[in-house]
Amino acid sequence: MHNPQLNKHGELQHLLTLDGLPKAILSQILDIAAPFTEVAEREVKKLPLLRGKSVFNLFFENSTRTRTTFEIAAKRLSADVINLNVSTSSTAKGETLLDTVDNLCAMQADMFVVRHASSGAPYLIAEHLQRTGRDHIHVVNAGDGRHAHPTQGLLDMYTIRHYKQDFTKLTVAVVGDVLHSRVARSEIAALTTLGVPEIRVIGPKTLLPTDIDRMGVHVFHDMREGLKGVDVVMMLRLQNERMNGALLPSSQEYFKFYGLTQDKLALAKPDAIVLHPGPMNRGVEIDSAVADGGNAVILPQVTFGIAVRMAVMSMLAGS
């Protein structure tokens, strides 16, 4: 089957998922991102790579942080950025997703950064652009349903590489609500591609997807057992609405068994790093002492995130 995110030369045409993305391209993005981290240190934080290009942030689901980092990344590359909160505009008036896209194409868009509550929505847009012969327009998935959040996965890989260098010697644990997490799916895909020999997922059965072990991970329900000797702890955000229902009884019980505390972290390697995609729920999935402690690399993740998004955008549409 044709992989919709690669063009016929095998180059990146859209960034839709990390699942199945060749290792060479994954590494290339991380390599390109490296020098971009320095741009932020300069007095003039701008490069002309996307000068004259229009990037549309097409957010069908509310987001401040991801949208902002994409906006900063695009602006540092000198693109014109247009932010659309579609959840509050066109679709509320009954316009279809593809009609919205066609209208923005008529405004000479060069790139769509898409967030949507429904898994696969960016594929629909990418396929529509291809079918209508608009190969010069690129799509970046900024999070679709539970499916993928590839730039988050990439920035996590960048962070791990920054602190740990070699992926092929690591033990990595992904902890929490994997079921609803697009971040977790992108992380697992990237870690697998980059050759991490042991990937663990930790959580109660209600928050782990069916047959997750077939994705090449080891499943742990006991967090203490799962954290033993790991190099990297990747925490996931637990949304409050998961608390009311049959998934979890209470945030207190969740924190007691699956919240990351100093005492549980002590089971990991002493130099283990702790990642979190944010926004954090302190006292629910992570204790403040850990979030603010020496093992946490949560704020560097945010900084690297801008560089990684610059790398993706410049690879797709850069001159």
Add this chain to the structure above:
Amino acid sequence: MNIHIQNGRVIDPGNKVDAKQDVFIVDDKIAALGQAPSGFKADKVIDASGLVVAPGLIDLAARLREPGFEYRATLESEMQAAMAGGVTSLACPPDTDPVLDEPGLVEMLCFRAKNLNCAHVYPVGALTVKLEGKRITEMAELMEAGCVAFSQANTPIVDTQVLMRAMQYAATFGFRVWLQAIDPYLSRGGIAHDGEVASRMGLAGIPVEAETVALDAYLRLAKNTGVKLHVTRLSSAAGLEAIDRARAEGLDVTCDVGAHYLHLSDMDIGYFNPQCYVVPPLRSQRDRDALRRGLADGRINAVCSDHTPVDDDAKQAPFAESEPGMTGLELLLPLTLKWAKEQGVALPQALSRVTADAARIMGITKAGHLQPGARADVCVFDPDTLRTVSRDSLKSQGKNTPFLGLELPGVVRYTLVEGRVMFGN
């Protein structure tokens, strides 16, 4: 008018006929096979050399979209599709708008269909008012209006007491109840088969237990009430095993499968292809293979199209937001033939699943076979020629199928309804 169909391979599964012989039609009935009746003079001769002459196909589920969804399809467009597909009798589910829960609506549908003079339409009435699962319908009146069975389409009854009462009431009159096994809670919010594919793609899962838990309840209640239960659109290996167990305990229950479930699995969703969004969901390859075997050995009694035309706009949406369903009337025969070839099932046995066996489930005796005296509903087709499915080749208003662009065996040459040539020339 007298029609002489000559030189064809006549397959009439219900009567165990499979021989090269001629078929003689006088007016609207089959007059004879083999030897012409005395004094027979043909007004029209159809040369069926190299072709199969079979009873017109009987489809246990075809949504015609009337009343209520005429922008998706109309009786006119879908009747053309039925004729092109060799389908001469079809049952239509009650999930129209308004729902088929009143005798007047059923009479109107039958009247509209009869005026079009194409396929015979057999409405399946709603088991509960508005399919809401709260009040049972006037089943006896609906039966008099033309219904052949009662169902809930894809909307399960939540209240099991209502379900039991509905079965008891239907059993009072000996009416058939057709149910799709869906547990309303276990399927809630789900979009795709709960397994590796859905987990990887981040699609909310519908576990196999959504089928088996409901099925166990239906089978127990059927035993208790004595209703004639037919289970529609079986989707899983475990579902079929549940039926096997009930039969072993002496329950007389029948079941069917949609033709596309014989060929597709959740893997075919590929990159979120909304054409593969159906209810029940396409399950694993293991489930698909069990359904294929079950249909071959007769544990699954019939195969149907589950024809559901959906307009392009409703399919051009993210997977979970698109409308479920596939167009199927014109693919029922090709998909059945493809399954038979791949599974090593003989042609008469395969055709039985879309003719005689389906007729038995529907409770009709005048169609589904070619015995002299039967309604002259006939499908003449070329079983081996491959044809590519394309938007242009489909007469149905719904072009929604993942089989577009694929070559499938079987080309219908003539469709006759009550002795009239409705398709082919």
